[in-house]
Amino acid sequence: MTCLLLPPVPASVGAARRWAAPLLPPDLPPDLRDSVVLVLSELLTNAVALTTEGRAAGAEDIEVEVVVDPADGHVTVAVTDPSDQPLPPAPAAVEAGADHGRGLLLLDVLAHDHGWSPRPCGGKCVWAEFRRSTAPHRTGPRRPAAQPAGCSCA
Template identity: 35%
Template sequence: MNPTSPQLNARPGSFTQLLSSTRRGARLARLLAVTELRSWDVPPSLTERAEQIVAELAANAVFHGRVQGRDFRLGLALAPTPRALRIEVTDARGDRMPVLPQPADGETGRGLLLVSALADRWGVAPYPPSGKTLWAETDLPPLNSRHESGQAAGQRL
């Protein structure tokens, strides 16, 4: 499979892509996520938060979850209940589970602190037989408030 060609969506509001465990793959994950979320008409503020979360989780997959010759997987999904955007990054290193670092730990290891600050919920789950999935969820605004804010913006133009 060519890891740079997007896979067909199994359902609307769902996206999955295998990417090379390289810096280029991590950058591509971020760009693909933004493109996909814009096509789903996700509010820009949520897209920006999701972009940063994807960047951090993909970087973790590349730098801490890499196994030679194995890709990582980016998954995005709009969940109906609770209304949330779910971001998943799966890598091949199930033996290296993440630990939330303390702010004074130095210059490295701050990615998960950012994820915990940007996401409403996050966690890690084993991905058998040998990987793990880091996931983060951000709540979507209620449909009425999105519509009303869009109307107000349209009236100001």
């Protein structure tokens, strides 16, 4: 498990991508590697927007976590932010020309499993799991077998 704390500013998204890419297993298929990095970018972009929305400068940092299971090479990414705003139960329809609103659609399509949980100490953790196998994608949000550490209040 590797964690990174980032300020809730747009530049943090690129910093997180550059930080996470080398942490992924070198033999991870390129399409899966691209999916992990894209979903991490989407989760962090949402966290930055929600953290800074209606808050003064100096908002709490966002925690980004990458977990690679050594046994099977599955990758879980988690983004923890101080916002208590829950995720919608399902992705909304997005008009073709819209500039945003596709993050949950990408999460549904690219991750094998994903979910979110409120943290007892405030905020929430959103996570996505990527598997090397060709097993079908999830049938509904649920917690991963081992919840990322950033999702707790350690």
